[in-house]
Amino acid sequence: MRKLLLALGLWVAALGISTSACVVRETRVARHGCAGGYWVEGHYGPHGRWHPGHYRCPGVIERVEIE
Numbered sequence: 001m002r003k004l005l006l007a008l009g010l011w012v013a014a015l016g017i018s019t020s021a022c023v024v025r026e027t028r029v030a031r032h033g034c035a036g037g038y039w040v041e042g043h044y045g046p047h048g049r050w051h052p053g054h055y056r057c058p059g060v061i062e063r064v065e066i067e
Contacts, residue, residue, distance in 0.1 A: 034055070034057035034058075034060065036057070036058045037055045037056060037057040037058070038055065038056055039053065039054075039055055039056075040053060040054055040055070040056050041053050
């Protein structure tokens with residue numbers, strides 16, 4: 001009985017260690033969510049502000065922040 005509990009304990013410990021080693025978290029950077037959309041590379045706007053890369057969808061009115 002003691003050997004069975006020891007073996008079961010070692011198995012549970014090995015399973016716990018092997019499943020908790022490393023977790024990779026994926027982050028979606030951009031999503032192409034419209035028909036006919038195209039990718040615009042990152043660029044500086046007319047007032048010198050950096051705009052990261054994004055999709056631009058035809059027919060969608062974009063909000064522009066005025067500095």
